[in-house]
Amino acid sequence: xxxxxxxxxxxxxxxxxxxxxxxxxxxxxxFFNTVLVEHNLKKKAFYNMCGIxxxxxxxxxxxxx
Numbered sequence: 001x002x003x004x005x006x007x008x009x010x011x012x013x014x015x016x017x018x019x020x021x022x023x024x025x026x027x028x029x030x031f032f033n034t035v036l037v038e039h040n041l042k043k044k045a046f047y048n049m050c051g052i053x054x055x056x057x058x059x060x061x062x063x064x065x
């Protein structure tokens with residue numbers, strides 16, 4: 001998972017600098033489209049890349065217990 005972070009997310013400093021509460025569907029779509037074009041991802045690699053964001057958002061929106 002760290003390798004995917006370093007490969008796909010870390011180079012896009014503009015995207016990862018956006019606070020979670022300020023993310024929009026357009027930000028996410030633009031990011032995913034850019035990564036797809038730049039890396040020509042296969043299905044499994046795309047799902048792995050998406051999984052990082054899904055887990056991050058799920059963790060960010062967990063209620064405090």
